[in-house]
Amino acid sequence: MTLTQKTYAVNNVQLQVTTAGEAHHPVILFLHGFPEMGLSWRQQLLFFAEQGFYAIAPDQRGYNRSSKPSKVKDYTLPHLTADIAALIQQLTPGQVYLAGHDWGGAVVWSLALHYPELIHKLIILNMPHPVVLQQQLKKSGKQRLRSWYAGFFQVPVLPELLCRAFNFKILESSVVKTALPRTFSRQTIALYKKAWQQPGALRAMINWYRAYKYDPLTNKEKITVPTLLLWGKKDKFLSSEMAQPSINQCNQGRLEFLDNATHWLHHEQPSLVNNLILDFVKTESPS
16 A cells, blocks of 8 residues: 555645545545644554545645645634635545544544534544633643643744754654654654755744634534544643543544553554544444
């Protein structure tokens, strides 16, 4: 099984996507978070292609070789969500299985709220429901401390300079040192650095955080799409206390904790994560 690259024009931007499998097969779509890229789902793409799916992972706007609009407000959730909704509509006339990690999970939650008709089932990896995250940031000093970098990213220019310094040392450490030992190979980090070096990429990636303040929560309805939430309990960024309240926001929700995984669970335990997702997507939902 091989990976291929394609480019789609959606919502006034170009998205580069990595695909595996046959286009006529059921579509499963994976959305990456910060500071990764579509290819970070490589182990999932190959696995699900072998299982008879058309597996797809875009570089979301601002990342790698996808378009990088210049304004902060170009990275609000409505834009990010509309990108993927338009992509889905080009990929298939039917529904997709939709998975997201970190910021990709935030986009997935938003898609489930605003475009549920496009989604057959939902899979979230270590990202709380937006209402739960907002509540936790208000009441939990511990979570605010864990999310300190989100505040730092509001500063102009300086975050980009520090992230780029010493061959992206801080950005590399934010991934490698918060994962289990030997999770990220030198080859993987080199691939990430190549993506971070793309003109305008760092600014665009950080603008996802800067745009968050322009995303008031106005839609608090329950998630109607069947949802699986996977959570690595050793996450250094997001407290596992948010997992159960997040699944409580779903009419048909299932929560699975991975006790020995961190924020980077799909890299650390790919076989377990893949099989949990496969079992979920193949199980008939109650009518």
